[in-house]
Structure formats: structure tokens, C-alpha cells
Amino acid sequence: MAIPLLPFRILVFVLSCMPFALLVLDIVTGSLGPDPGQTVTEALGLSALQLMIATLFITPLARWTHWSGWIKVRRMLGLFAFFYASLHLMAFLQFILGWGDLWATFTKRPYIIFGSLAFLLLIPLAATSTKAMMRRLGRQWKPLHRLVYPAVALVWLHFLFQARSDITEMVVYGLVVAFLLGVRGYWFGWRSLVPLRIPKRA
Amino acid sequence: MLIKKRPSWALSHSEITPESVYLDRRRFMGGLVAAALAGAGVPRLVDAAALPVQGESLDYAAMPGFSTEEEKTPYEDVTRYNNFYEFGTDKGDPAKYADEMSVDPWSVTVEGECGKPGTYGLEDLVRPHDYQERIYRLRCVEAWSMVVPWIGIPLADLLPRFEPNSRAKYVYFETLYDPDQMRAQRSLFSTIDWPYQEGLRMDEAMNELSFMAVGLYGKTLPKQNGAPMRLVVPWKYGFKSIKSIVKIRFQEERPKTTWEMIAPQEYGFYANVNPEVDHPRWSQKRERRLPSGLLSPNWIETRKFNGYGDQVAHLYKGMDLTKYY
Ligand code: HEM
Numbered sequence: 252m253a254i255p256l257l258p259f260r261i262l263v264f265v266l267s268c269m270p271f272a273l274l275v276l277d278i279v280t281g282s283l284g285p286d287p288g289q290t291v292t293e294a295l296g297l298s299a300l301q302l303m304i305a306t307l308f309i310t311p312l313a314r315w316t317h318w319s320g321w322i323k324v325r326r327m328l329g330l331f332a333f334f335y336a337s338l339h340l341m342a343f344l345q346f347i348l349g350w351g352d353l354w355a356t357f358t359k360r361p362y363i364i365f366g367s368l369a370f371l372l373l374i375p376l377a378a379t380s381t382k383a384m385m386r387r388l389g390r391q392w393k394p395l396h397r398l399v400y401p402a403v404a405l406v407w408l409h410f411l412f413q414a415r416s417d418i419t420e421m422v423v424y425g426l427v428v429a430f431l432l433g434v435r436g437y438w439f440g441w442r443s444l445v446p447l448r449i450p451k452r453a
Numbered sequence: 454m455l456i457k458k459r460p461s462w463a464l465s466h467s468e469i470t471p472e473s474v475y476l477d478r479r480r481f482m483g484g485l486v487a488a489a490l491a492g493a494g495v496p497r498l499v500d501a502a503a504l505p506v507q508g509e510s511l512d513y514a515a516m517p518g519f520s521t522e523e524e525k526t527p528y529e530d531v532t533r534y535n536n537f538y539e540f541g542t543d544k545g546d547p548a549k550y551a552d553e554m555s556v557d558p559w560s561v562t563v564e565g566e567c568g569k570p571g572t573y574g575l576e577d578l579v580r581p582h583d584y585q586e587r588i589y590r591l592r593c594v595e596a597w598s599m600v601v602p603w604i605g606i607p608l609a610d611l612l613p614r615f616e617p618n619s620r621a622k623y624v625y626f627e628t629l630y631d632p633d634q635m636r637a638q639r640s641l642f643s644t645i646d647w648p649y650q651e652g653l654r655m656d657e658a659m660n661e662l663s664f665m666a667v668g669l670y671g672k673t674l675p676k677q678n679g680a681p682m683r684l685v686v687p688w689k690y691g692f693k694s695i696k697s698i699v700k701i702r703f704q705e706e707r708p709k710t711t712w713e714m715i716a717p718q719e720y721g722f723y724a725n726v727n728p729e730v731d732h733p734r735w736s737q738k739r740e741r742r743l744p745s746g747l748l749s750p751n752w753i754e755t756r757k758f759n760g761y762g763d764q765v766a767h768l769y770k771g772m773d774l775t776k777y778y
Contacts, residue, residue, distance in 0.1 A: 278747060284544065285530035285744035286597055346750060352736050360734050413734065416715055417542045419642040 256320055263324040267331040270298040271338075288346025295339035296366075300410065300424065302332035303403050307431040314438070326380050329399075333377040336370055362412035369405035372398045390449060397446035403428055504529045508672030513584035513604050519662070520588035521760075526599035530744050532675045536593065537696055538645060539628065539635035540677070546637070547677035554634040554697070556681045565625070565702040568616030575681055579667060581614070582606040586671070587664055587685075592726045592759045594690035598740045603685050604668030609659045612701075617655070621703035625652045626684060626695045644715050651695035652708035652722070653686065654768075662687055662764050688761040690724045721778040725769065726759035730778045 274294055277283045283290045306328040313321040344350055356363055376396055378384070385392050407428055411421045436444055506528050537547035540554075559575040584604050592598045612624065630648035632638040638647050657663065664685040667674060674680040679696025686693050692712055702708075712720035719733055728738045737755055745751040758765050769777075 283747070285526070285534050286544070286741060287747040288741070288745060288750055289597070291747065346747065349739075349750065349752060352738070355731070355736065359731075362734060414644075415542060416538055416645045417637065417640050417643040419640055422642050 254318065254320055256323060259320055260324055260327070263327060267302065267328065270294065270301075270335070288342070292339060292342040292347055295335050295342055296410075299332050299335035299339050300403075300406050302328055302335055303399070303406065304424070304427055304431065306332055307399065307403065307428075311431070311434055330377060330380060333373050336373055340366075340370060362409050365405045365412060366409035369402045369409060372402040372405070376402075394447050394449050397444065397448075400432060400444050400446060404432075504532075506670045506672050507532070507675055508668065510672055511584055511604050511668045513586045513668075513671070516585045516587050520586070520602075521590055521600060523588075523590065523600045525588065525602055526743050528670050531599060531601055531669060532677060534743065535677045536595075536691065537677055537679065538643075539637055539647075539649065539697075541637045548675075550636055551676035551680075553636060554629070554631075554676050554680075556676060556697070559681050559699075561682070561698060562700045563615050563702070564700070565704045566618050566621040567703045568618065569614065578611065578682070579606065582610055584667070585664075589662075589664070589685060589687035590759050591685075591687065591691055591694070592740060592755065594692055594720065594724070594732060594737075596732075596735055596737060596740050596755075597745070598742050598753075598755075598759075600742075602670055603664060603666040604671065605664050605666035605685065607661065608663035608665050608684070609661060611665055612658060615701070615703070617703045620705045622655055622705050623652050623703070623707050624655060624658045625650065625700075625702040625704055625708040626698050627651075627700035627702075628695055629697045629699045645711055646714060648699075649695060650708065650711045651684070651693055652710055653693075654707075655703075656768055657686070657765075660765055660768065662761055688725060688758040688765045690720075690726060692720065693724050723769075723774070723777050725757075725765075725774060725778070726755060727757055727774055727778065728755040729757070730775050 274291060278287070278291075306325055309321045309325040309328070313319060348356060357367060358364075376398060379388060379392065379395060388395060407421070407425055410424065411418065414421055432444060442448065533548045534544045535547040536544065537551065540547045540550040560572050561575070561578060562572045564570045584606060586602055586604050588600060588602045590598060591601050617624075628649035629635065630638065632647075637643065653663070664687075666679075666683050666685045667681060669675075669678060674683065676697075679694075679698075682698050683696040684694045684698065693710075707722060710720075710722055712724075713722055726737075731737055739752050740755045742751045742753050756762075
């Protein structure tokens with residue numbers, strides 16, 4: 252196809268930066284409202300989830316459009332998701348917790364536990380995203396990166412368990428995530444969703 | 454409709470809170486963006502002059518004995534950062550959508566164990582009373598807090614007019630239910646069984662702090678703050694202070710409250726502010742007093758009964774407040 256790759260990558264990069272840029276703008280102009288710590292934390296968390304979902308859309312998009320260009324931006328999207336998740340965690344620790352009450356927070360609060368487990372799963376994915384690591388891991392790379400499936404499910408639980416009363420947003424995100432995982436199960440077999448399972452050599 | 458002749462002993466709001474001084478302060482703050490980045494908090498660029506105190510002016514008496522001297526939360530925060538789930542769960546939703554609610558005319562149905570049940574127009578409810586201003590702390594269960602200058606009447610003056618009888622052990626309150634006017638009541642995935650319901654034990658309702666507010670910052674309540682009439686019980690988490698009340702019922706059994714029905718392990722009937730009892734999802738030991746800054750968050754220690762223990766602790770003598778949270 253004739254879509255030039257470099258402009259496409261720049262476009263995806265700029266779009267991925269947008270939530271961060273808008274937050275910085277809000278901070279600078281002081282338009283975050285009276286509880287900026289909470290607002291920033293929530294905005295970063297939502298961006299992280301949205302970028303995870305964008306990352307998971309790459310495979311279906313490539314299949315539907317028969318354009319391999321999508322695959323070329325997947326690593327970037329995944330790393331942006333990790334970037335926002337890291338900032339989200341830092342914002343929570345700094346602005347909401349103030350580094351106090353750590354033990355109770357990370358052992359007693361189910362939604363925090365779900366979020367933390369998700370973040371722990373994302374660390375090895377970010378760490379093995381380089382070309383060199385892909386080469387080194389070889390056949391193990393893909394099964395490892397399937398950890399993104401339980402990770403996104405945990406993020407969704409993290410989201411669901413903080414709902415106060417109205418779960419419309421959680422239902423919408425849940426349907427999207429279910430679709431993304433379901434379509435993979437349908438195309439590649441449900442066992443393809445199991446992470447860390449290294450297929451026997453053909 | 455809520456405007457009344459000013460009693461001679463009452464100060465007008467402009468004598469107490471000179472609006473111009475208050476606005477000047479905000480305008481000054483608006484210029485401090487650099488200070489915000491340096492850690493002085495996050496002031497708004499929004500020019501406060503663009504957001505004058507809305508509503509009709511009320512005449513009232515200041516009540517220093519019932520008012521905190523702490524710095525008030527600015528009007529624009531009090532009216533744009535709200536939990537009023539009838540209009541959505543985002544803090545900004547009520548300010549955006551509460552205009553879809555009509556509050557004039559307004560009536561309140563009084564029923565149950567009392568001698569004077571009936572449907573009362575708002576004017577009939579407030580007419581016999583003189584308004585007071587009480588500057589109360591408001592502690593949200595979500596660990597943030599504000600200081601709000603409410604205008605209203607003591608509940609202990611209002612309720613006896615309906616002549617509750619000896620079987621009236623509790624008083625139940627209900628918010629308007631009208632999905633046409635309250636958009637989030639139309640949500641398919643809300644776990645709230647509308648209308649919003651709250652209640653107090655009779656002795657709590659008759660406590661000198663319990664207040665029926667009709668205004669704030671000297672003027673009638675903005676809709677997002679629960680116009681035209683809302684409860685204010687400052688020693689309890691904010692969700693007890695039910696907004697836009699259309700029903701008051703005296704009853705013998707303890708009413709079930711909305712949040713208790715959704716998540717009894719998180720929200721109890723009493724919901725007294727208590728730093729010793731965590732919400733299952735966060736600690737209640739501290740609160741962010743709004744407006745809070747990003748780099749210099751305005752954390753303060755949460756006090757038992759939100760600092761109103763002298764007035765209300767006796768109500769709970771002998772009760773295990775970790776059990777009756
Ligand atoms: C590392 C551990 C994590 C912690 C401690 C944490 C903490 C939080 C907190 C405190 C909130 C706000 C909850 C509230 O007050 O209602 C939140 C919201 C959220 N978090 Fe996390 N989080 C973590 C990991 C993650 C990860 C890895 C993601 C996604 C990749 C994520 C996505 C979200 C989302 C989508 C929200 C909802 C934002 C909204 O309300 O719109 N979180 N998280």
C-alpha cells in the first residue's frame with residue numbers, strides 16, 4: 252500500500268503524546284480544578300488503559316486492512332501505555348498517597364492490588380520490547396508478550412473495582428477488551444490467549 | 454421566592470463577605486501561574502470575575518458560634534466540583550447538567566409519624582424562619598474537604614413544625630426523582646436505585662448543627678449544590694447531606710440509605726467522619742482541603758466527627774463506632 256510509513260509513525264507518536272501534552276497545558280494554566288492530584292492521576296490511568304487498548308487493536312487492524320504498517324507502530328503504542336501507567340503510579344504515590352500508608356494501601360485495597368499486578372506484568376513487556384531483546388528471546392518473545400492479555404484484564408478489574416455506583420464506562424471498556432481478546436480466540440484459537448505457553452516446534 | 458424582609462439585627466452578606474474583596478483575591482491568584490509551578494498550589498487562570506456568585510441575594514444573620522474561621526473554599530470550586538450523581542459521576546457533571554433541573558416551583562411532601570403531614574411549597578417551609586449563615590467544614594467520604602458558607606435554617610426549628618409524634622424515631626429524606634431532568638437517572642448501568650435516600654436518627658436531626666440550607670455565599674443555592682433545599686450535617690460524610698429534597702418522612706424504623714443499599718461494607722447509616730475507620734478503598738486519616746495544589750497538596754489531618762465532637766459526640770455515647778460506621 253502507498254501510505255508512507257514515516258509520517259504515519261510521526262502521527263501516531265504525536266497522538267500518543269497528546270494526553271500528556273494536554274495535562275501539562277492544564278497544569279501550566281492551572282485549569283485542573285481544585286483537586287489536581289486526583290484529576291491528574293485519573294487522567295493518566297485512563298490514558299494508559301486507552302493506549303493498551305490501542306496496542307491490542309493493531310493485530311485486528313492489520314488483518315482487516317491487509318496493511319502491515321500498523322505493526323510498525325505497535326511497540327511505540329505499547330511503550331506509551333507503559334509510560335502513562337508509570338506516570339499514573341507515580342502520580343498516585345506522590346499526589347494521592349504522599350508516600351504514606353503504603354503497606355495498607357498495597358495489601359488491603361483490591362483495586363490497588365489489581366492495578367499493581369497489572370503494572371508488574373507490564374514491566375517485563377516494556378523491558379523486552381527492544382529489537383535486541385526480541386532477537387535474544389526468539390520463540391519465547393511472543394508467549395511472553397501475551398502477558399498483555401491478563402494485564403489488560405487486571406486493569407479492567409482495577410477500573411471496575413473503583414466504581415462508586417455507575418459502571419457505564421467500565422461496561423463500555425469491558426466490551427471493547429472482551430472483543431479484542433475474543434477476536435483473537437476466534438482467529439487463532441483460544442489457547443493463543445494463554446501467556447508463556449511456548450508452542451512446540453512445528 | 455426565598456427572599457425575605459431583612460430582620461433589623463441581621464447583617465447583610467456584603468457586610469460579612471465583601472464579594473469584591475473575594476473576587477479580587479481570585480483575580481490576583483489567577484496571575485500566579487509561575488507560583489503554581491514553583492509549588493504554591495494550582496490557581497485557576499479562569500478569571501474569577503467571570504464567575505460572580507450566582508442566585509438571588511438572601512438576608513441572613515452571621516452565626517459566628519456555628520462557623521469556622523478556616524479559609525473558605527472559593528465559590529468557583531464549591532460550585533464546580535460536586536458529587537451529585539443524579540447528573541453524572543464526574544465532579545464537573547453537576548455544574549454542566551444541573552441546569553436541566555427546574556426548581557421553581559418546588560414542593561416538599563411531609564409524611565409519616567407526624568401531626569402535620571402534607572405537601573408544602575418551598576415558601577411555606579421557609580417563611581416563618583430567619584436565615585442564618587453557618588460556615589461549616591464539609592468532609593467528603595472520598596477524602597477531600599471544603600469550607601462552605603451555607604445560608605439556611607436549623608433543622609431543629611423546621612422539623613417541629615410538622616409535629617412529629619413519639620413514634621418518630623427517624624427522619625427520612627428523599628431527592629427528586631425525574632429522569633427527564635436528571636440525566637444520570639437514565640443511565641442503564643447505575644447501581645443506584647433512585648430516588649436518592651437518606652436519613653437521620655431523630656436526635657441527630659434535632660442537633661443544633663443540623664441545618665437545612667437554601668443558599669451559599671449569600672445567595673440562593675446553585676442547582677449543582679442541591680437547590681432549592683438541601684441538608685447539611687457537617688459531622689458526617691458529605692453523602693449524608695442530601696440535596697434537592699422533595700420528601701421528608703418521620704418513621705419508627707431506621708430507613709435504609711442509598712449508599713448503604715449499594716455497598717453496606719463501605720457506607721454505613723451513621724457515616725460519621727472518623728479517621729480511625731478506613732473506607733475499604735482508602736484511608737480516612739487525612740483529607741485534601743480544597744483547593745489543593747499539585748506540588749503542594751493541602752493535606753490536613755481528619756478529625757473525628759469532622760471536628761464537631763463537642764456538639765455531637767454525646768449522641769453516640771456507648772456505641773462502637775467501628776461497628777456503626
Ligand atoms: C501500579 C499500581 C496502580 C495503582 C496504585 C493505581 C492507582 C489508581 C488510583 C488511585 C486511581 C484513582 C481511583 C479513584 O480515586 O477513583 C486509579 C484509576 C485508574 N487507573 Fe490505576 N493504578 C495502578 C495501575 C494502573 C495501570 C497499570 C493502569 C492501566 C494501564 C491503570 C489504569 C487506571 C484507570 C483506567 C483508572 C480510572 C481513571 C478514571 O477514573 O477515569 N492503573 N488508579
